Amino acid sequence: MVVHRELCKCLWGEPGAAGQRWTPHPPLLGGRVRVRPSGRKAPVTASASTGTQAPGGVEEVHILWTSEGMSCDGDTVSVTAASLPSLEDVVLGAIPGLPRVHLHNKVLAYETGEDFLRAFRQAARDELGPFVLVVEGSIPNERINGDGYWTSMGNDPDTGEPITFNQWIEQLAPKAFAVIAVGTCAAYGGIHAMAGNPTGCMGLADFLGWDFRSAGGLPIVNVPGCPVQPDNFMETVTWLLYQAAGLAPPIPLDEQLRPTWLFGKTVHEGCDRAAYYEQGDFAKDYNSPKCQVKVGCWGPVVNCNVTKRGWMDGIGGCPNVGGICIGCTMPGFPDKFMPFMDEPPGGSLSSAILGHSYGPLIRTLRSITNRTVNHEPKWRHNRSQLTSGYAPRWPRH
Amino acid sequence: MTSSQTAPPASRTLTEVAFDPITRIVGNLGIYTKIDFANREVVECRSTSSIFRGYSVFMKGKDPRDAHFITSRICGICGDNHATCSVYAQNMAYGVKPPPLADWIINLGEAAEYMFDHTIFQDNMVFVDYCERMVKETNPGVLERAERTPAPRGDLHGHKTIADIMRSYNPFEGETYKQALVMSRLTREMICLMEGRHVHPSTLYPGGVGTVATPQVFTDYLVRLTRCLDFVKRAVAMNDDVFDFFYEALPGYEEVGRRRTLLGCWGAFQDPEIVDYDYRRMNEWGNRMFVTPGIVVDNRLVTTDLVDINLGMRILLGSSYYQDWVGEETFVDKDPLGNPVDQRHPWNQTTLPAPQKRDLDGGKYSWVMSPRWFDKRTGDHLALDTGGGPIARLWATALAGKVRTPYVRSTGTSVEIDLPKTPATPETRLVWKPPEFPNTIERNRARMYFVAYAAGMALYFVEQAMAEVRAGRTKVFQDFTVPKDGIGVGFHEAVRGVLSHHLVIRDGKIANYHPYPPTPWNASPRDSYGTPGPYEDAVQGCPIFEENGPDGFKGIDIMRTVRSFDPCLPCGVHMYLGGGRTLTTTHSPTFGAVS
Numbered sequence: 001m002v003v004h005r006e007l008c009k010c011l012w013g014e015p016g017a018a019g020q021r022w023t024p025h026p027p028l029l030g031g032r033v034r035v036r037p038s039g040r041k042a043p044v045t046a047s048a049s050t051g052t053q054a055p056g057g058v059e060e061v062h063i064l065w066t067s068e069g070m071s072c073d074g075d076t077v078s079v080t081a082a083s084l085p086s087l088e089d090v091v092l093g094a095i096p097g098l099p100r101v102h103l104h105n106k107v108l109a110y111e112t113g114e115d116f117l118r119a120f121r122q123a124a125r126d127e128l129g130p131f132v133l134v135v136e137g138s139i140p141n142e143r144i145n146g147d148g149y150w151t152s153m154g155n156d157p158d159t160g161e162p163i164t165f166n167q168w169i170e171q172l173a174p175k176a177f178a179v180i181a182v183g184t185c186a187a188y189g190g191i192h193a194m195a196g197n198p199t200g201c202m203g204l205a206d207f208l209g210w211d212f213r214s215a216g217g218l219p220i221v222n223v224p225g226c227p228v229q230p231d232n233f234m235e236t237v238t239w240l241l242y243q244a245a246g247l248a249p250p251i252p253l254d255e256q257l258r259p260t261w262l263f264g265k266t267v268h269e270g271c272d273r274a275a276y277y278e279q280g281d282f283a284k285d286y287n288s289p290k291c292q293v294k295v296g297c298w299g300p301v302v303n304c305n306v307t308k309r310g311w312m313d314g315i316g317g318c319p320n321v322g323g324i325c326i327g328c329t330m331p332g333f334p335d336k337f338m339p340f341m342d343e344p345p346g347g348s349l350s351s352a353i354l355g356h357s358y359g360p361l362i363r364t365l366r367s368i369t370n371r372t373v374n375h376e377p378k379w380r381h382n383r384s385q386l387t388s389g390y391a392p393r394w395p396r397h
Numbered sequence: 398m399t400s401s402q403t404a405p406p407a408s409r410t411l412t413e414v415a416f417d418p419i420t421r422i423v424g425n426l427g428i429y430t431k432i433d434f435a436n437r438e439v440v441e442c443r444s445t446s447s448i449f450r451g452y453s454v455f456m457k458g459k460d461p462r463d464a465h466f467i468t469s470r471i472c473g474i475c476g477d478n479h480a481t482c483s484v485y486a487q488n489m490a491y492g493v494k495p496p497p498l499a500d501w502i503i504n505l506g507e508a509a510e511y512m513f514d515h516t517i518f519q520d521n522m523v524f525v526d527y528c529e530r531m532v533k534e535t536n537p538g539v540l541e542r543a544e545r546t547p548a549p550r551g552d553l554h555g556h557k558t559i560a561d562i563m564r565s566y567n568p569f570e571g572e573t574y575k576q577a578l579v580m581s582r583l584t585r586e587m588i589c590l591m592e593g594r595h596v597h598p599s600t601l602y603p604g605g606v607g608t609v610a611t612p613q614v615f616t617d618y619l620v621r622l623t624r625c626l627d628f629v630k631r632a633v634a635m636n637d638d639v640f641d642f643f644y645e646a647l648p649g650y651e652e653v654g655r656r657r658t659l660l661g662c663w664g665a666f667q668d669p670e671i672v673d674y675d676y677r678r679m680n681e682w683g684n685r686m687f688v689t690p691g692i693v694v695d696n697r698l699v700t701t702d703l704v705d706i707n708l709g710m711r712i713l714l715g716s717s718y719y720q721d722w723v724g725e726e727t728f729v730d731k732d733p734l735g736n737p738v739d740q741r742h743p744w745n746q747t748t749l750p751a752p753q754k755r756d757l758d759g760g761k762y763s764w765v766m767s768p769r770w771f772d773k774r775t776g777d778h779l780a781l782d783t784g785g786g787p788i789a790r791l792w793a794t795a796l797a798g799k800v801r802t803p804y805v806r807s808t809g810t811s812v813e814i815d816l817p818k819t820p821a822t823p824e825t826r827l828v829w830k831p832p833e834f835p836n837t838i839e840r841n842r843a844r845m846y847f848v849a850y851a852a853g854m855a856l857y858f859v860e861q862a863m864a865e866v867r868a869g870r871t872k873v874f875q876d877f878t879v880p881k882d883g884i885g886v887g888f889h890e891a892v893r894g895v896l897s898h899h900l901v902i903r904d905g906k907i908a909n910y911h912p913y914p915p916t917p918w919n920a921s922p923r924d925s926y927g928t929p930g931p932y933e934d935a936v937q938g939c940p941i942f943e944e945n946g947p948d949g950f951k952g953i954d955i956m957r958t959v960r961s962f963d964p965c966l967p968c969g970v971h972m973y974l975g976g977g978r979t980l981t982t983t984h985s986p987t988f989g990a991v992s
């Protein structure tokens with residue numbers, strides 16, 4: 001709570017000054033806010049417990065989105081595919097109760113160059129007002145490259161030298177209401193942090209510390225994925241905007257700082273090919289619509305909801321549509337999953353057990369039952385006598 | 398190749414104006430210019446990218462089958478182009494020919510990618526430069542005129558005046574802007590149907606795809622495709638109206654972004670009837686691609702042979718943050734046909750990053766290298782560009798006269814696209830003819846014509862794929878083994894243009910891997926011969942039509958020019974200080990003395 005009071009002082013005035021105080025909304029909270037004990041890396045909900053009051057909500061929020069890390073801008077592009085809600089839903093204020101959003105994202109911005117950077121520079125001077133910092137791309141190690149730089153955004157007006165991505169983050173992250181790492185690169189380093197890489201890059205929590213707290217008292221919020229699943233990101237932002245509006249408690253995160261309701265289950269738990277797995281019936285190559293664990297799928301051990309949710313509006317996905325899971329949402333991605341097209345080590349054990357005993361037996365029994373239920377009951381016919389078991393009372397002659 | 402300068406340098410007052418970061422593109426790009434405001438001309442330009450990630454470094458020693466998954470992550474808007482190109486290169490290296498249905502499925506995925514990417518870029522990024530709000534800020538006189546100018550093709554797209562069209566481009570509020578976002582979702586669903594997800598595909602593999610080829614998946618695709626056609630037909634008409642208006646309202650505007658015709662296209666959409674991914678037959682199957690590969694120099698088609706194209710590739714340095722690889726290992730001294738391969742060819746490149754201070758005055762200033770094409774007729778290292786992709790593809794295909802399908806045909810001088818009747822619009826024939834020379838407007842105009850091209854091809858591909866399925870030929874994957882030693886090359890057209898992947902395998906691992914996407918070609922800095930890269934060349938000599946003077950200068954004509962190339966810097970780069978801010982005003986006795 002202390003953190004929250006400080007927050008409202010430094011970012012949007014004295015507590016209660018606006019006359020709006022946050023009281024938990026029963027249907028929204030329902031006592032389900034999860035306060036976990038501190039993990040190795042970070043306690044989960046930083047400041048609030050249920051039933052206490054939070055500061056009044058804000059009416060306007062800036063989203064400062066920098067994708068100048070070791071990134072491909074794929075997460076920005078991905079988010080334009082979201083429809084639940086869409087980016088324009090949020091920007092145009094289609095969702096009641098959310099603060100007014102000013103989006104500053106390089107790929108979509110009207111402004112360019114220095115005009116675009118203005119909001120970033122204002123935020124760095126504490127002059128912008130409340131903002132959410134979205135970081136896309138992994139953070140390179142700028143301590144190893146002498147006078148050079150791995151990546152930058154804009155220039156220092158005094159020296160004319162590039163301002164590194166790292167300097168921006170150091171400046172902005174502690175001043176943000178919340179910091180979101182979008183995509184696996186920003187969250188955990190991702191593909192660009194692969195073994196043998198020259199830039200020594202890392203995830204945001206490796207850079208800022210796993211126990212980092214934003215001005216809003218929040219840990220870093222990781223929304224991994226390569227790229228991020230569009231609706232997963234927009235849902236996370238929506239939660240944080242509700243929170244900034246004083247309508248939601250701190251976002252529930254797991255130990256890897258992922259939203260629990262999005263990353264709490266495995267790919268396999270949502271995969272419609274899991275029944276083949278249970279029956280010990282495995283694809284031997286990519287022609288097969290069966291379970292792909294023996295041709296490279298890591299789904300059973302990967303936290304991701306794509307198989308359940310689809311990629312866009314329920315369309316597409318990974319193993320559910322014939323694409324092996326390569327673990328792209330995970331901290332161990334990609335090195336712990338390569339070579340991708342080999343069978344995962346654990347897969348051979350469980351598929352051997354299922355493939356030789358339980359699976360074939362279950363398949364046999366089910367096929368017998370399946371034959372039975374594929375036939376209609378015998379009273380469905382067009383003969384002159386009713387055989388359904390009903391005793392009719394009308395005259396029969 | 399360098400731009401002409403209209404006034405003698407000695408009399409010029411140059412102002413340094415820098416734009417960094419460039420927005421409404423993908424990746425890190427900075428544009429640093431010197432402008433002669435009195436003579437309304439950009440005199441000098443440098444293009445710089447400030448990001449390096451090092452794919453060719455960290456891919457060494459990895460399993461070659463991982464290549465398409467990894468290289469897809471090069472780019473967040475055209476990653477699937479990389480995955481596809483990598484799969485082509487692996488198919489060559491492994492000697493595997495996928496079942497025909499797999500090639501049709503990849504063609505369908507890539508056709509939808511063009512439709513998605515060109516639409517979101519054109520309507521949600523490029524057209525913000527032509528929207529009512531921007532034109533009011535840069536050329537109020539032009540907007541006034543647009544209010545009074547009836548849209549000639551209003552019956553096709555429904556807008557009364559040119560200003561009405563411009564209003565529909567206003568970000569987040571304009572009707573076309575919002576419709577394009579919806580359209581970009583529909584087309585991405587089409588990609589997901591074929592390639593699993595966007596932008597990094599899940600169902601692409603060497604040897605084929607994992608897509609479950611039921612009739613349903615093709616019906617789901619076709620229905621979405623036909624829902625796009627009304628939008629596409631209207632968009633082409635609206636684009637033509639706006640671009641024609643700019644020529645009319647601003648006499649001389651055709652000089653903006655003008656550059657010598659030096660276009661490259663590496664071909665797209667394989668024909669499974671003939672492609673076997675064997676290097677030795679690459680010319681034959683390359684010429685059957687449904688977008689013809691080719692190099693167009695001064696409006697003439699130089700070659701359509703992918704072997705020629707391949708052997709002419711040279712990666713130069715000069716202004717880039719790398720050490721040279723002259724003394725490093727030669728991986729491939731001869732191609733599979735016995736032709737010698739140059740040390741500056743991607744097969745033989747070794748990437749040696751050397752981070753250092755940026756030096757825009759004669760030193761090193763970019764993480765992008767300088768790919769060039771060696772023209773053996775003249776001995777020139779040509780700074781080819783792709784013009785953002787579509788203009789080069791349409792130009793090469795039009796001149797080659799090789800594509801013949803019911804919906805899309807090349808005539809030898811033009812490309813004809815026939816789109817069928819759809820609920821709100823009649824059957825429509827579109828004809829694209831090469832302009833006199835490439836410039837900003839023509840690069841942009843070609844983009845929406847290529848969306849129509851891709852839609853027409855998609856109609857053809859979906860018919861072919863359904864015929865396979867109806868005939869019961871539903872196999873989509875062919876098994877292969879990874880050789881101990883081997884080489885491969887993939888040629889494909891990424892959305893923004895030429896894309897090549899060069900692969901060398903030793904001991905079953907990746908010994909060398911070099912992807913060359915379009916943006917290194919377009920965004921390259923000055924090479925070791927001093928030849929500027931295409932952005933630099935197109936911006937240098939660019940006339941300024943903006944009504945603002947140095948103080949409120951937005952650099953709109955420069956921005957339009959750079960964006961006409963559809964920059965994508967993760968694929969390739971970064972130009973300097975933003976928003977058209979004037980850094981210094983220097984009265985320069987000689988051009989070279991400007992600091």
